[in-house]
Amino acid sequence: MKKLMFASVLALGSLTAFAQQDAQSVQGEGTEVVATAQDNYSEIAVDEVPAAVADAVEKNYPTATIDKAYKNEENQYKLEVSLQDGTTGTLYADEQGNWLEQ
Incomplete structure (x- = not known):
């Protein structure tokens, strides 16, 4: 009985460690994507928009x-905009006012 209990605890501990590793790798990837998207743009005053x-x-x-x-x-x-109905979004445009796909 002790061997069965020990095996169960060991198996449960292994699964817990595996789940934590997956959660950390997914979390790290999401953080990296956000940081990369922001690196190319510098904030400017709204009145500086052409x-x-x-x-x-x-x-x-x-x-x-x-x-x-x-x-x-x-x-x-890159423009962060809000509409009258409360929704928000991000738009991308070139300096001539043409919309860009991101």
């Missing part, structure tokens, strides 16, 4: 408000 980009937001999303703006070295803009 008129063409602001006009594109106003034309395509008339109820949107630009909350934060970011710019990268290729003069591409």
